[in-house]
Amino acid sequence: xxxxxxxxxxxxxxxxxxxxxxxxxxxxxxxxxxxxxxxxxxxxxxxxxxxxxxxxxxxxxxxxxxxxxxxxxxxxxxxxxxxxxxxxxxxxxxxxxxxxxxxxxxxxxxxxxxxxxxxxxxxxxxxxxxxxxxxxxxxxxxxxxxxxxxxxxxxxxxxxxxxxxxxxxxxxxxxxxxxxxxxxxxxxxxxxxxxxxxxxxxxxxxxxxxxxxxxxxxxxxxxxxxxxxxxxxxxxxxxxxxxxxxxxxxxxxxxxxxxxxxxxxxxxxxxxxxxxxxxxxxxxxxxxxxxxxxxxxxxxxxxxxxxxxxxxxxxxxxxxxxxxxxxxxxxxxxxxxxxxxxxx
Numbered sequence: 001x002x003x004x005x006x007x008x009x010x011x012x013x014x015x016x017x018x019x020x021x022x023x024x025x026x027x028x029x030x031x032x033x034x035x036x037x038x039x040x041x042x043x044x045x046x047x048x049x050x051x052x053x054x055x056x057x058x059x060x061x062x063x064x065x066x067x068x069x070x071x072x073x074x075x076x077x078x079x080x081x082x083x084x085x086x087x088x089x090x091x092x093x094x095x096x097x098x099x100x101x102x103x104x105x106x107x108x109x110x111x112x113x114x115x116x117x118x119x120x121x122x123x124x125x126x127x128x129x130x131x132x133x134x135x136x137x138x139x140x141x142x143x144x145x146x147x148x149x150x151x152x153x154x155x156x157x158x159x160x161x162x163x164x165x166x167x168x169x170x171x172x173x174x175x176x177x178x179x180x181x182x183x184x185x186x187x188x189x190x191x192x193x194x195x196x197x198x199x200x201x202x203x204x205x206x207x208x209x210x211x212x213x214x215x216x217x218x219x220x221x222x223x224x225x226x227x228x229x230x231x232x233x234x235x236x237x238x239x240x241x242x243x244x245x246x247x248x249x250x251x252x253x254x255x256x257x258x259x260x261x262x263x264x265x266x267x268x269x270x271x272x273x274x275x276x277x278x279x280x281x282x283x284x285x286x287x288x289x290x291x292x293x294x295x296x297x298x299x300x301x302x303x304x305x306x307x308x309x310x311x312x313x314x315x316x317x318x319x320x321x322x323x324x325x326x327x328x329x330x331x332x333x334x335x336x337x338x339x340x341x342x343x344x
Contacts, residue, residue, distance in 0.1 A: 007087045205276050
C-alpha cells in the first residue's frame with residue numbers, strides 16, 4: 001500500500017485486440033481506486049496501445065527474444081521484476097499458463113483471475129480469487145468488467161455504473177498532425193473514407209482477398225466513398241494481391257510505424273471494414289463504425305462492444321470455415337457499409 005492506496009498489477013500480455021478489450025476494465029479500476037498505483041504487464045508487440053495512457057502509472061514490458069533459451073531467461077527476469085515491485089493486488093485478465101506463472105511467482109497476496117473454463121492452461125491454479133462467469137456467452141469486454149467487480153466489492157456494479165464504451169487509445173499531438181497531413185493531402189473531404197484491412201494472421205479469419213477487391217470496386221463505383229487499404233508490418237503481400245484484382249483505384253495507406261499511428265489513421269476514417277483482428281478492435285476503440293466478417297470465432301464473445309457495428313457471418317451448419325467466409329459476399333459487405341454510413 002502507498003498511503004492506504006493499493007498497488008495493482010494488470011496482467012494481459014497480448015494480443016493487440018485483447019489488450020484493447022481490457023481498457024474498459026482499466027478505466028473502471030481507476031474510477032474505483034483514483035489514488036492507487038495501477039501498472040500493466042504486457043508484451044512488447046502490444047505495448048504501444050498502452051503507452052502514456054492517463055489511467056496507468058507504469059508499464060512492465062516483456063520483450064521476448066527469438067531464441068527459446070534466451071526467451072526463457074528473459075521471462076524469468078521479467079517475473080523477478082514483478083516480484084520485486086511488491087504489488088498488493090494482481091489481476092490476471094489473460095488466463096493462460098504464462099500469465100499464471102507471473103501470478104505464481106509474484107508473491108502478491110491477492111491474485112484475481114477467471115475460473116475454468118475461461119481460465120486455460122492451468123492458470124486457475126495460480127490465483128487465490130477465482131471468478132466463475134455466470135454465462136459462457138459474455139463478450140470479452142463484459143467478462144473483464146465482471147472480473148473488476150470481483151476486485152472491487154461493495155462499490156456497486158462497475159458494468160452498470162460506467163460505460164464500457166468510454167475508451168480511447170492515447171495518441172500524441174505530433175502523430176495526429178502527421179496522420180492529419182496524410183488525409184489532407186490524399187482525400188478531398190467530400191466523400192466518406194472506408195478503411196479496409198484485408199490481412200489477417202490466422203486462416204480461419206481470412207475473408208477471400210478477391211472479395212476484398214470486389215468490395216473496394218463496389219464502394220468506389222458508388223461515388224460516395226473513398227477506399228483506403230490499411231496494413232501492418234509484414235502484411236503488404238495481402239494488399240498487393242488485392243491491388244492485383246481491383247479494377248478501380250483504392251488508396252494504399254503508408255505503413256504505420258506504430259500502433260498509435262494506426263489508431264489515429266482509422267480514427268480519421270469514417271468507416272472500418274475487415275476481419276476479426278486487432279485492427280478491428282483498435283478501430284472500434286477509436287470510435288469508428290465497424291463492419292466485420294467473422295469465420296471461426298464467435299461474435300458474441302469477440303465482436304466489438306461499441307456501436308454502431310455490423311457483423312457478417314454465415315451460420316450454415318456443417319460447412320468448413322473457409323466456405324462460410326466465402327459465402328459472405330462482397331455485395332453483403334457493401335450493403336453493411338452503406339447502412340453504417342447512414343447511421344454514423
